[in-house]
Amino acid sequence: MLMTEETFSPILTEAMQALMPSAEDVDFYQTHGWWVSKRIFSDEELDTITAAGVQHQNHGSERPLPTPIQKYLDWRPDVGEMFKTNSYIIYQNKTISDIGLKPILGAIAARLAGTDQIRLFSSYFVEKPPAKPNELYTVGYHTDKAYCQTCSSTKMLTAWIPLQDTNTYNGALNMLDGSHLWPDTEEVAQLSKETNYAENDNHFVERAASLGLPIKLLPAEVKKGQVGFHHCQLFHGSDANYSAQPRRALILHLQDGDNYYVRAYDQQGQLIVNNNDLMVPKNNEGNPDYSDSDFCPVIWG
Numbered sequence: 001m002l003m004t005e006e007t008f009s010p011i012l013t014e015a016m017q018a019l020m021p022s023a024e025d026v027d028f029y030q031t032h033g034w035w036v037s038k039r040i041f042s043d044e045e046l047d048t049i050t051a052a053g054v055q056h057q058n059h060g061s062e063r064p065l066p067t068p069i070q071k072y073l074d075w076r077p078d079v080g081e082m083f084k085t086n087s088y089i090i091y092q093n094k095t096i097s098d099i100g101l102k103p104i105l106g107a108i109a110a111r112l113a114g115t116d117q118i119r120l121f122s123s124y125f126v127e128k129p130p131a132k133p134n135e136l137y138t139v140g141y142h143t144d145k146a147y148c149q150t151c152s153s154t155k156m157l158t159a160w161i162p163l164q165d166t167n168t169y170n171g172a173l174n175m176l177d178g179s180h181l182w183p184d185t186e187e188v189a190q191l192s193k194e195t196n197y198a199e200n201d202n203h204f205v206e207r208a209a210s211l212g213l214p215i216k217l218l219p220a221e222v223k224k225g226q227v228g229f230h231h232c233q234l235f236h237g238s239d240a241n242y243s244a245q246p247r248r249a250l251i252l253h254l255q256d257g258d259n260y261y262v263r264a265y266d267q268q269g270q271l272i273v274n275n276n277d278l279m280v281p282k283n284n285e286g287n288p289d290y291s292d293s294d295f296c297p298v299i300w301g
């Protein structure tokens, strides 16, 4: 039979099968909210991403965004030293896109999330500078869901791709293990909407503990080549980079095939506008189309 668009389904090669999470790994992800893969990128691939990301930081976009975003979200040298973030790097840089959107990454994400299709939602090249006495560049505890409240799905997950070995010394993520399963109370709902990413000292863990929530902090050490996956409702943050080198990562926020735009409002009752909403075209209902193949390409399925 001829392969048509309707009958196409991606094939897991033998080499890919060997990298897929086992049933126990999927169980670990569902219970703990995070999981670290085997080595799925080569050093050469990651070094190429680093070079392309640094080139982007210093010389700008190969493919400018259709709508400008805040300067600090697409860092350039004139912004000054800070935790550097270059948003939508996959859209803006073909070299990074060609390497970063590996089918195996999508296949692993699909199996962890229990879905058939994985699309990109947003992407970031990030750089945590070495800590200074008066500036640690830590990342406050947050859920990634807080930053995509206009998404219908609660299966979304993040692929965290370190561009060097990452450990507690140079600012690995700290996971509040199992926090994606914290009880569905008003207090937890409030915590999960806090956008604390840029907060250096928000006493989040103490506040969560005072609510009687189970606190188990675990560092997710991820070797170069491995990928750390975490659930969109898992609370996480990261400490300072005490090494002498920048700690860089490519971060992919991933959506399952069923995800779509929903209206969401902040604490002041204002309609939340995700930056994606400014980038993607509208669908037939007049809402942002989170399945737009340009901004949200299918990685698997």
Ligand SMILES: [Fe+2]
Residues within 6 Å of the ligand: 142, 143, 144, 236
């Ligand atoms: Fe995050």
